[in-house]
Amino acid sequence: MGYKAKFRVWRGEGGEGRLEDFTVEVNEGEVVLDVIHRLQATQTPDLAVRWNCKAGKCGSCSMEINGKPRLGCMTRMSTFEEDETITVTPLRTFPVIKDLVTDVSFNYQKAREVPSFTPPADVKPGEYRMQQIDVERSQEFRKCIECYMCQNVCHVIRDHEENKPNFSGPRYLMRIAELDMHPYDVLDRKESAQEDHGLSYCNITKCCTEVCPEHIKITDNALIPMKERVVDRKYDPLVWLGSKIFKR
Ligand code: SF4
Ligand code: F3S
Numbered sequence: 001m002g003y004k005a006k007f008r009v010w011r012g013e014g015g016e017g018r019l020e021d022f023t024v025e026v027n028e029g030e031v032v033l034d035v036i037h038r039l040q041a042t043q044t045p046d047l048a049v050r051w052n053c054k055a056g057k058c059g060s061c062s063m064e065i066n067g068k069p070r071l072g073c074m075t076r077m078s079t080f081e082e083d084e085t086i087t088v089t090p091l092r093t094f095p096v097i098k099d100l101v102t103d104v105s106f107n108y109q110k111a112r113e114v115p116s117f118t119p120p121a122d123v124k125p126g127e128y129r130m131q132q133i134d135v136e137r138s139q140e141f142r143k144c145i146e147c148y149m150c151q152n153v154c155h156v157i158r159d160h161e162e163n164k165p166n167f168s169g170p171r172y173l174m175r176i177a178e179l180d181m182h183p184y185d186v187l188d189r190k191e192s193a194q195e196d197h198g199l200s201y202c203n204i205t206k207c208c209t210e211v212c213p214e215h216i217k218i219t220d221n222a223l224i225p226m227k228e229r230v231v232d233r234k235y236d237p238l239v240w241l242g243s244k245i246f247k248r
């Protein structure tokens with residue numbers, strides 16, 4: 001059965017904006033993105049929203065629904081009470097372009113700063129041999145749809161704009177951890193994770209893991225093991241001795 005829902009949507013651009021109230025029709029089985037689209041079709045033709053697949057796979061429709069980062073296309077209207085006001089706002093950690101659309105280029109920049117997979121020079125494509133266990137360890141991380149909700153929710157940058165230059169965020173620390181686990185990658189990912197990408201800023205609050213729509217265990221399976229490997233390396237007596245000798 002259809003009903004009328006109360007929506008409060010953030011509208012604005014260029015750093016200015018306000019919440020606007022709407023009453024909009026909802027039909028059975030719909031998701032929040034359907035209702036936003038109905039708003040566009042019937043009341044606010046210029047309402048900006050980014051979306052693409054409507055299947056939870058492109059990562060475009062990230063928004064904050066009642067203050068929580070969610071995919072608009074995967075958030076069923078049936079999860080809310082019919083008389084509840086549903087507040088929809090743009091991701092808070094990134095600058096707003098217009099309405100619900102944010103400029104997520106911070107993430108593209110951080111992606112570029114992670115050197116790509118670097119195999120040994122004497123091993124050619126087609127000659128890689130990996131154990132199944134090594135394949136499986138990183139498989140989970142490759143489910144990432146780059147929705148940036150983990151980046152958006154991490155308090156290190158959500159509340160601290162000044163940390164952005166020094167912190168790559170959970171999505172890219174996870175990428176570094178994935179490469180570090182690869183038996184054929186030869187780069188020193190540990191020092192770079194700590195020095196260049198701000199791994200030490202992460203204090204394991206796990207908010208990133210909680211919001212991941214792909215249910216990737218970012219903290220437990222990528223960030224904590226990476227932190228452990230960094231610590232192991234630091235306190236490895238051979239590494240310590242080497243650093244003393246080469247620093248002389
Ligand atoms: Fe989104 Fe999860 Fe990928 Fe983060 S790790 S960008 S929350 S899919
Ligand atoms: Fe941030 Fe996730 Fe660490 S939310 S503090 S990167 S555990």
Ligand code: FES
Nearest residue numbers: 053054059061073
């Ligand atoms: Fe693709 Fe929502 S529109 S994930």
